[in-house]
Amino acid sequence: MKFNTKTIHGKQHPDKAYGAVMTPIYQTSTYAQSAPGDHKGYAYSRSKNPTRHALEEAFASIENGEFGLAFGSGLAAIDAIIKLLDPGDEVISTSDLYGGTYRLFTNIFKKWGIKFHFVKMQNAENIANYVTNNTKLIWVETPTNPMMNIIDIKAVAHVAKAHNILLAVDNTFATPYLQQPLDLGADIVMHSATKYIGGHSDLVLGALVVKDKKLAERLYFIQNASGAICGPQDSFLALRGIKTLHVRMQRHCENGKAIAHYLKNHPKVNKVYWPGFEDHPNHHIAKDQMSDFGGMMSFSTKEDSLAGALQILKKFKIITLAESLGGVESLAGHPATMTHGSIPKKEREELGISDSLIRLSVGIEDEEDLINDLKQALG
Ligand SMILES: *Cc1c(COP(=O)(O)O)cnc(C)c1O
Numbered sequence: 001m002k003f004n005t006k007t008i009h010g011k012q013h014p015d016k017a018y019g020a021v022m023t024p025i026y027q028t029s030t031y032a033q034s035a036p037g038d039h040k041g042y043a044y045s046r047s048k049n050p051t052r053h054a055l056e057e058a059f060a061s062i063e064n065g066e067f068g069l070a071f072g073s074g075l076a077a078i079d080a081i082i083k084l085l086d087p088g089d090e091v092i093s094t095s096d097l098y099g100g101t102y103r104l105f106t107n108i109f110k111k112w113g114i115k116f117h118f119v120k121m122q123n124a125e126n127i128a129n130y131v132t133n134n135t136k137l138i139w140v141e142t143p144t145n146p147m148m149n150i151i152d153i154k155a156v157a158h159v160a161k162a163h164n165i166l167l168a169v170d171n172t173f174a175t176p177y178l179q180q181p182l183d184l185g186a187d188i189v190m191h192s193a194t195k196y197i198g199g200h201s202d203l204v205l206g207a208l209v210v211k212d213k214k215l216a217e218r219l220y221f222i223q224n225a226s227g228a229i230c231g232p233q234d235s236f237l238a239l240r241g242i243k244t245l246h247v248r249m250q251r252h253c254e255n256g257k258a259i260a261h262y263l264k265n266h267p268k269v270n271k272v273y274w275p276g277f278e279d280h281p282n283h284h285i286a287k288d289q290m291s292d293f294g295g296m297m298s299f300s301t302k303e304d305s306l307a308g309a310l311q312i313l314k315k316f317k318i319i320t321l322a323e324s325l326g327g328v329e330s331l332a333g334h335p336a337t338m339t340h341g342s343i344p345k346k347e348r349e350e351l352g353i354s355d356s357l358i359r360l361s362v363g364i365e366d367e368e369d370l371i372n373d374l375k376q377a378l379g
Helices: 003-009 050-062 074-082 099-112 153-162 213-226 232-243 245-264 283-289 306-315 345-351 367-378
Strands: 067-071 090-094 115-119 135-141 166-170 188-192 206-210 269-273 296-301 331-333 358-361
Touching: 003 050, 003 232, 003 245, 050 067, 050 206, 050 232, 067 074, 067 213, 074 099, 074 166, 074 188, 074 206, 074 213, 090 099, 099 115, 135 153, 153 166, 206 213, 232 245, 245 269, 245 296, 245 367, 296 306, 306 358, 306 367
Parallel strands: 090 115, 090 135, 135 166, 166 188
Antiparallel strands: 067 206, 188 206, 269 296, 296 358, 331 358
16 A cells, blocks of 8 residues: 555544544543453543554555554653663754654653663764764654754664664654655654644644554553553544645645745845755755655744744734644744743854744645735835
8 A cells, every 4th residue: 555545545444333434532541341341442542542543544545554542642652752762872863853852851861761862863974073982863854943954764763773773753744755764773663743733733743653563552551551542532633633634745845846946046035944955964865764854844034033033023914923734724933932932042043943943833724815925024
């Protein structure tokens, strides 16, 4: 089965009770048993719920994995991965990563005795310098946020395999429509389904997908024991989102390409960060491991002032200033004051996050309307 068909039919079956084509919202905490322990596969909804189970199967299918696990948020899914580790273990992570992930690693798990190394992974050889006998996990995010750097998953997987280290990839920005990390050698794929998977800015949910049964069992134990599951309503919405992922992504990519080129040619724009440009430093890797370049991008202006950026953001009429990304509506964000505001200015600028940098999550509106909105806001 190919990808577009999988989003709709992959591991999905009409509901057993009445043949409902869409899995119903099983809004129940518990299930009647005919004798103690004698039930139809469901005993308590933290452990298993039919709506969540249908979603977990769909996740496994679209990521070319065997086992899916759904959580109450993307961060709850990451939390479950780190709980695979023991005090004294070490993690090597991408340096340019989602702020919430950085906060979870450094403010929560560090004090439990887990050591994190934040490493520039555009050159995968850098990783080997940080490997010790205690290294148990490599954490990769690609494309990165907000600088849109690309990391070569295959090359990182090579290092991970050589040292018997687990490799987890946050696939939130790319989605399996663009990139399938398990096929490139990753052991775990993670999603904030809050973004493109849900796709309609109406839920918060996370997921993991793995191929290995033992690893799935360990993660399932943590999911059930720690209890950070998602409810049946949100599971239903995420499942519905998956079924249109491919058509939405196709349009996100088309609009993204048009807008990236429009901005690149705009006299007031200094630089556009988008992996589809041939002069993007990791373009060749993006071309190899992704099927297209997506609708996420950042740009800075020649004037390069905070006031200038705030002025542009204020003038947008269709594009909405908001946190988050990946919904049908175009969103703009200001990394220096929003997502990356807690990073000191000097460090921020070293990462390329200038005061004028604006991040766009290009939606699926008409391209012409989006370009006109940018034109009036920049003009
Ligand atoms: C949003 C996001 C997360 C966190 O997911 P939540 O659903 O908000 O908990 C993790 N990684 C990336 C890349 C994200 O964009």
